Amino acid sequence: MTDSLAPRRFALAILDHVLNRHQTLDGAVDQALKTWPMIGLDRSFARVIATKALRNLGFIDHVLADFLTQGVPDKCRYADLVLRGGLAQILFMDVPDHAAVDSSVRLIAGAKHRADRGMKPVVNAVLRRAVRERDSLLAQLDANPGLALPRWLADRWQKAYGAETLSDMARVIIADPPLDLSLRDPHEQEALAKALKGVCLPTGSVRLTKLSDVTALEGFDEGRLWVQDAAASLPARLLPEGDAIDFCAAPGGKSLQLAAQGRHVIALDRSARRLARLRENLIRTGLDAEIVVSDALNWTPKQAPKRVLLDAPCSATGTLRRHPDTGWLKSPVDVEKLADLQSKLLDHVAGIMADDGVMVYCVCSLEPEEGEDQVRAFLQRRPDFERMAITPDELPGLDMALNKDGDVRTLPSHWADQGGLDGFFIARFRKIA
Template identity: 45%
Template sequence: MDIPGFPARRAALTLIDAVLRRGETLDQAASSALGRVKGDADRALARAIASEVLRWRRDLDALIDSATAQVLPADAKPRAVLEIMLAQVLRLDTPPHAVIATGLPLLAGGPRRLAHGVFSTLMKRGVSLPQAPGLPDAAAARWGERAGAIAAGLAEPPPLDLTLRDPAETDLWAERLGGVSLLPGHLRLPRGAAVEGLAGFGEGAWWVQDLAAGLPVRLLGEGRGRRVLDLCAAPGGKTLQLAAAGWDVTALDIAGRRIQRLRDNLARTSLHAEVVQADALAWEPPAPFDAILLDAPCTATGTCRRHPDVLHRIGARQIADMVPLQQRLLDRAARWLNPGGTLVYAVCSLEPDEGVGQAARVRLSPDPILATELPAGLAPTGDGWLLTDPGMLSEAGGLDGFFVARWCR
């Protein structure tokens, strides 16, 4: 169909269906869904529409239901098309006439008149969305009293965070890139910047890494040539941090494609690490380590600011699948420490079973995290653990949800 902008809307519909019906991530679905979309701008638009629908779906559905005599089935195509149309007007400032011209053709052979009527009714009412998106019931129940603050942190997509190879150059790069720093070695830029076109990318002066994702490595301190294992290391942000901090790094991961990204990042930044592709549940190190960072596989619900698909894909079954793997990795990592060595465990998850529940069973000596080790505005728990969520540091742009704990042997 030769309508300008239509392929982007069709791709957005495909992305949403892949997440909600097949449980795919947006990244997994993108390669096929965006294949027929020409131009970076339209591909970015398709991704933005799908993301905003998934971020605000509960509230968009409430508006749709308020304008229909009979509730549309949750998986009905007209509902999905209306979600796409409303998300463009209410979140992306697309003119209503452009929304109608590119949205109704998605229902070729279907109930276009129904969709047009519902959309027109809502536009005449001057509807709007709340300040914070409504969470799916299951997520809100799991997150309990934290749910309100987390939801508030999801209202806007996140800014772009960079970790600097040399923290001493923080002021220099803040001036060159026009960013703000929340702690030495960190820069925050407005979202939407083309990463590879920014000054310093080609010379490897920095890499993209959420503020929260950079905190676990900071809790290990300076390496001074000591040996550290970065367990489940790819795509490599934490490996780069460790190498830049003077550690003798062994970076282990099982995934070949992600390992290649790690190697590429090491080459770009001129940093060094021994890269090992192996299954951490079968591999044995030739000697113990002075420190181990286990950034464990998890449900990644803490990344819901930038990956709103996790709000809809993750439930009790996915969490239950991750917990035994995390336990086995923790048990193995604890055995590989030198006496006096440090273990840091981290997950980008908001799920208690993957964080607090795992830390409670570790039989090493706690090494509580201190407030002085964290950015202003963050504080450890009474147990000396770190819990972050998207509602924290909201005035500065927020951060991902993480659980981090530290022990020594």
């Protein structure tokens, strides 16, 4: 690293774009790059600070509220960012304490606005106190990891899953997630796991706990693997064999799986930009799929489909550990709007399917409105569909994810001792002839 302030300043710019300008973490990095070109280790370090801050923001703000009973004045937006970034380094990163404190003090001393500059003694005092009290603060978080989460999600999950499961889920969500790989040829699982020093998961993925640049992995250039959380790889495994339409396909992990199973696949999505990533992956893996850019709600295939995957747009709260910005950008209103879109998509797809056709519906959401409630309402609206219960033998090692109706509800706390899982809901239906 060159100048120790530069990556930290960049990290605060990322946080500013996410928290104050409502941009995604990736979008925020792109925006920050427009002001400060940043490459290599500096850029990775900045991204880690921003990611750790977002992943633990609920707890960081809890500490700030405790240390500063009057709070940070509204006009001191930069001081707020400096404090949050500094606490992330002190509490959640392996950064020397003096470097975290001194750099934060230097950043606030050089702030553009006078009010922020006036916060220099406060920043200094708060961060020094956090260094002194780190052990007791981390013990507090360990006893109640849900404190790190956005309040609205913690409240909802406590209601849906109970206080104990909320804590178990939060513990996984605030940890660094593993990297899961799906394989073009399932027979290669053991050999690739050995070569990559990973572990074989019972559902077919290879899991790496030591994070690395995926493009540098053995087998990547030859297209033998792609990144996909183990939970995200389940829906495509649950669709009976035959040609398939993937209705919300981009960026395409599930279409790749379906194509690798030897099916003819139509991969449809309304986003041409996101489908471009599927095109790249098809070229890299040597797999084939017919790509259609269209709004699913306005598209009808020439022949009524018999096999359909509907991985509907959703709040994505099940992927919070990989996308810690999600919980701070979305709200219950988004869940409501997305649940409405999901029911429209379900109805449209149900309306064009062939008799005896099978649909797998899934969402990477932990919200019952997008999963259990959605499916209950669908089956009430559409008596011409019946649930095709998913069975334990289809989900090796994941009996705990099967609910009494035969739907799948994965939680981040499943396989917690191996790094957890993204939260998914999956149901399967058959159109009754």
